[in-house]
Amino acid sequence: MASSAALTTTHLPRLRAGLEEWRKKQSLHAEFATPLSEITNRANGGGQRKQQGKDVVVAFRTRPPLENEAETKFAAAETQDAKTAEGAEEQADTPQSAFCAGITVKSAEPGEFVAHVPGMKAPQWSGPTLAHKTFVSDLAFGPDVDNEEVYQRAVITDDLLTLALSGGIACILAYGQTGAGKTYTMEALEHRIARDLFSVAKTIGRQMRESEKRGAASEADQVASDTNSEEEIFEFSATFLELLGKRAVDLLEPADGLPVDAQGNPIRKEVPIQEDKSGDVRPRLISTVFRSSEELEGLITAALAHRRTSATARNAASSRSHAILTVRIKNKLLPYAEEGQLILADLAGSERYEDSKAHDKQRMDESRENNKSLMNLKECVRAKARMANEDGFVHIPWRMSKLTVLLKPIFDPESRQASRTLIIAHVSPHIQDSTHSVNTLSYAAPFKTSPPKPRGPAPYDPTDPRTWNTEQTREWLTAEFTKRARAREAAARKVAEKSAARRGKTPPPAELDGPVRLAVDVERLCQEGMTALHFGRMYTTEFVQRCMEVANMGGEVTPDVVRNAAAIVFGMMTYLTMTAKTRTRNDIIKSRKRLALDEVYGGISRARKIAKANLAIPASPVLQIYTDDEIAQVAESMGSRWAETINEAVAKGETRWVDAWDAEVAAINGMMESWRAANKG
């Protein structure tokens, strides 16, 4: 079968006719059922997919054809004769004359794109054929859908701003072939989010204040809760990073004073990407505080201008780099809660290794690096999407590339923060790009998962909140709020003792087991039928708001006391859930490690078999960049060192609690790379 690159305009009439025939037999639902006006400006979003418990939402998008673009996509060798002979009718209606759709939106929500893939069967040539491949997503945006609609239907409906402003992590990833429209979407979303962020923040701030008022028992308390109401609750800062191959730079670094290259473009410093001692990934980037939408828009414009300048210098390198804007959001009312984050990543264009071969070494290396990171990202997102639906532990190999290390907050299975990822897969509208489109759609389609299945009750475990019923949840909440109240009492007693000592008096005797005033009414907080699982699905601010509404205000219980106690209790519950999950995870890792090692290494002597067995391990994305034969060849040439190197790396990994698979893939990757380097030399 010849590739679609050999298509000429002479084939268009047949392809269009084939497409028309296919379309007639389909029932197409390219329109969204919910009118946009029902979603627009719902400041707090619909949160539909939050209700479904989905961590990953996948959207497809295709753009309209650009002027004269279709013509330039046809092979230059095409002759004028051929054009006039068969394509005469189509030549008349320019500029669309050479256009033939490669994509049909079959359904908008749930999304369904059909890619039309042309083929040419030789040697009995009887004209081009068309195959129709269907891919399913949560949402599908056709060429007529503008950026505003994408924003409303994806970002707002998914509650992404609310999530980030409530202490969670919201992430948007734009993926697709070069020129498919990633930057067009992401720039628009970044600016749109910048414009909405402060108004959504105001709404959430107002809700927090209102719940404080509802919870305030007396007028005096209301006054107390009203103070500071004009003060901004949130503190925002932004960083903007570009990752080109393995090199990360800061797009907010001012160009003045930087050394310049031969073309006069500033050379930015490389920023190291690694975890710190506490496991956080915080590259040393310039973090700029902003106080208004305009300030954030200014930062975005400046960073994107830097990206474009260097892109021109490096010959359209924008398609070869990942650009990541991170907005961090601190809630000043909840000093103990984790910062919310919005991560917006315009990913490098997915390029086939074949296509990059025409370029210089640096470009090929970058392309390889990008493909590695995109493949690794795929494994991570797919694992993340499956996680909500599986009882057991799902391995997320996020340590395998700089890109996924940067995205650690959404992939770390031990993270205590709620997170949701929207991935928008972009495809070109042209039939000539169908092979690429199929690649892009098959990359993203597996991220779509069904909502998690409801599970039956697990046996009660006092250290695992996921197993508690209403009564057990209330007991735990009462004990925790009592601990907070006793701690407040102890602090107050210390103050009283100090002041009595200063005045030479004896402090009043401590009433250690006396009644305490809890910050909240636990029965109202955890109503009949509610369990820790319900609280586990809340964002920090939602829990705090709920506590404010059922607060026992008065005496020393002030709004500040309730907020802080609520944030600490919520953190405690999340911590318990997380450690319970980690316990299960570690048990499963241990048994899987044993299984994997036994299966892969036990009793297998021949290197080729080992190589094959390694290829069968699903979490080995890096291996996919080497062919089966290459691996077998290297494994065989290394003899017993091949298996020993892997086993040593796995053993080291085990003692340092690095996942065995990561260690294993890294070891194989290392051997393959040294072999490639040695062979090149």
Ligand SMILES: Nc1ncnc2c1ncn2[C@@H]1O[C@H](COP(=O)(O)OP(=O)(O)OP(=O)(O)O)[C@@H](O)[C@H]1O
């Ligand atoms: N939905 C759309 N409507 C109209 N024009 C669009 C749309 N999407 C993209 N375009 C146009 O298509 C061209 C390519 O888009 P864009 O630069 O965003 O692609 P890209 O995927 O980011 O490419 P690269 O990987 O090379 O950076 C641009 O001229 C852009 O203005």
